[in-house]
Amino acid sequence: MTVDRLAYGGQAVGRHEGLVVFVSGAAPGETVRVRVRRVQRRHVEADVVSVESASPERVTPRCVHFAQGCGGCIWQHVDYAGQLRAKEATVADSLARLGGLHDLPLRSIIPAPNPWHYRNKMEFAFHPEGVLGLHPRGAWHSILPLHECFLAPPLTVALVKAAQAFARETNLSLHDPRTHQGLLRELVVRQSWGSGETMLGIVTSPGPFHDAAAMADCLAAVDASVVSVVRSIRASSDTSAPLQQTTLLRGQDHITEIVGGLRFSVGVETFFQTNSAQAERLVALVRELAGEVTGALAIDLYCGVGMFTLALAAAGAKAVGIELSTSSVAAARVNAASNGLGDTGFLAGDARTVLPQVLAEHGSPYVVVLDPPRAGAGGKVMRRIARAAPTRIIYVSCNPTTLARDLAELEPFGYRVCVVQPLDLFPQTYHVETVVALDRHAILTTSVPPSAREPE
Numbered sequence: 001m002t003v004d005r006l007a008y009g010g011q012a013v014g015r016h017e018g019l020v021v022f023v024s025g026a027a028p029g030e031t032v033r034v035r036v037r038r039v040q041r042r043h044v045e046a047d048v049v050s051v052e053s054a055s056p057e058r059v060t061p062r063c064v065h066f067a068q069g070c071g072g073c074i075w076q077h078v079d080y081a082g083q084l085r086a087k088e089a090t091v092a093d094s095l096a097r098l099g100g101l102h103d104l105p106l107r108s109i110i111p112a113p114n115p116w117h118y119r120n121k122m123e124f125a126f127h128p129e130g131v132l133g134l135h136p137r138g139a140w141h142s143i144l145p146l147h148e149c150f151l152a153p154p155l156t157v158a159l160v161k162a163a164q165a166f167a168r169e170t171n172l173s174l175h176d177p178r179t180h181q182g183l184l185r186e187l188v189v190r191q192s193w194g195s196g197e198t199m200l201g202i203v204t205s206p207g208p209f210h211d212a213a214a215m216a217d218c219l220a221a222v223d224a225s226v227v228s229v230v231r232s233i234r235a236s237s238d239t240s241a242p243l244q245q246t247t248l249l250r251g252q253d254h255i256t257e258i259v260g261g262l263r264f265s266v267g268v269e270t271f272f273q274t275n276s277a278q279a280e281r282l283v284a285l286v287r288e289l290a291g292e293v294t295g296a297l298a299i300d301l302y303c304g305v306g307m308f309t310l311a312l313a314a315a316g317a318k319a320v321g322i323e324l325s326t327s328s329v330a331a332a333r334v335n336a337a338s339n340g341l342g343d344t345g346f347l348a349g350d351a352r353t354v355l356p357q358v359l360a361e362h363g364s365p366y367v368v369v370l371d372p373p374r375a376g377a378g379g380k381v382m383r384r385i386a387r388a389a390p391t392r393i394i395y396v397s398c399n400p401t402t403l404a405r406d407l408a409e410l411e412p413f414g415y416r417v418c419v420v421q422p423l424d425l426f427p428q429t430y431h432v433e434t435v436v437a438l439d440r441h442a443i444l445t446t447s448v449p450p451s452a453r454e455p456e
């Protein structure tokens with residue numbers, strides 16, 4: 001079959017005798033011989049057996065773990081220009097197909113300054129069969145012992161190797177996800193690009209950890225930038241559940257990241273953009289799209305530790321951030337104070353319930369920024385924003401499919417897209433960040449559809 005394009009989700013797509021075929025490890029424009037793995041109702045899933053005529057975009061993957069099925073980066077076989085083209089096409093296609101938004105002012109994607117070594121946070125899993133590494137794609141119960149990683153900065157890999165050696169030499173008990181036995185579970189490495197500080201989080205099961213101080217000292221000896229080592233406890237097998245009980249092993253309990261000239265305190269669990277160089281551009285873009293905000297009300301929904309809220313406050317806005325996580329809100333308040341922006345308001349709670357309260361208290365905002373999780377904001381929040389009639393809405397999205405669905409909600413209220421700016425925050429992966437600015441062109445009238453007229 002001939003491969004037409006790379007799809008959102010990472011796979012390559014082509015057709016064979018009228019059937020849509022999704023195939024891993026192929027590149028656009030090439031002819032591949034494939035073996036069918038699974039037949040679904042509307043498509044077929046297949047694996048490449050051989051490349052008959054290679055795509056001009058095909059390159060040799062850099063990392064030994066790519067061929068082993070590492071779940072980290074699955075587009076290493078496509079050159080960077082090809083990855084960027086695929087991401088631009090994904091954004092345009094999603095907005096048109098899922099949002100009904102055509103002929104949009106789509107700007108060229110902003111590439112990452114370095115498509116390698118860009119991640120400021122990596123999480124590795126301990127495992128009795130491989131000591132410490134990354135999970136293969138879709139195989140959360142096994143491990144690829146880490147030898148190299150080109151998404152992480154070199155120091156991260158050095159720290160993983162030191163932790164592997166320490167665990168081997170001291171014969172520490174390693175957690176087995178199949179039996180739920182064992183002490184050491186994960187190693188979190190966070191590096192600040194702005195301050196150069198490094199933090200390590202050793203995640204363990206509950207129970208005594210006699211070698212904790214020795215392990216912290218051993219890892220801190222790898223590099224003088226390691227200013228923080230903490231131990232966090234995870235009791236449940238759900239790795240997405242919040243960590244319990246973080247204790248300090250060495251140094252301080254946070255590192256400082258600097259973005260847009262502002263300082264942010266980052267703890268072991270704090271959500272922070274993982275590509276610091278692109279976070280800088282993201283903040284600059286949001287400020288540019290917000291325009292002149294001096295004295296104006298700006299609401300930042302899903303604000304995390306306040307990156308956009310504080311950038312808007314620093315530009316003179318009366319800024320209010322809304323965020324579900326109480327620990328992020330606490331960190332946002334600390335960040336506001338340490339940047340001399342203590343007047344900035346942060347409210348903890350679900351956007352669906354807190355947004356109406358903020359609107360009731362402060363009135364209609366000039367600009368609303370929203371940066372929801374992958375699932376999007378949902379119709380209720382989008383319609384609530386639209387009914388508040390801000391002059392401008394800036395939607396920052398990490399998922400073009402939910403972005404398209406959410407934007408479609410704004411159209412009946414007279415909002416028109418004026419900028420679509422994709423950014424590559426995640427080179428070597430299929431993920432794409434998109435910033436969309438919308439302006440209100442029509443005054444809200446009785447022609448608003450019934451679905452938009454809902455109680456507060």
Ligand SMILES: C[S@@+](CC[C@H](N)C(=O)[O-])C[C@H]1O[C@@H](n2cnc3c(N)ncnc32)[C@H](O)[C@@H]1O
Pocket residue numbers: 271272273301302303304305306307308322323324325328349350351352371372373374
């Ligand atoms: C993609 S992050 C954006 C964070 C921030 N804008 C940044 O760039 O650092 C999404 C944030 O939404 C928060 N969140 C998730 N569901 C929420 C909800 N229902 N209401 C408010 N915040 C929510 C998460 O805790 C997370 O901090």
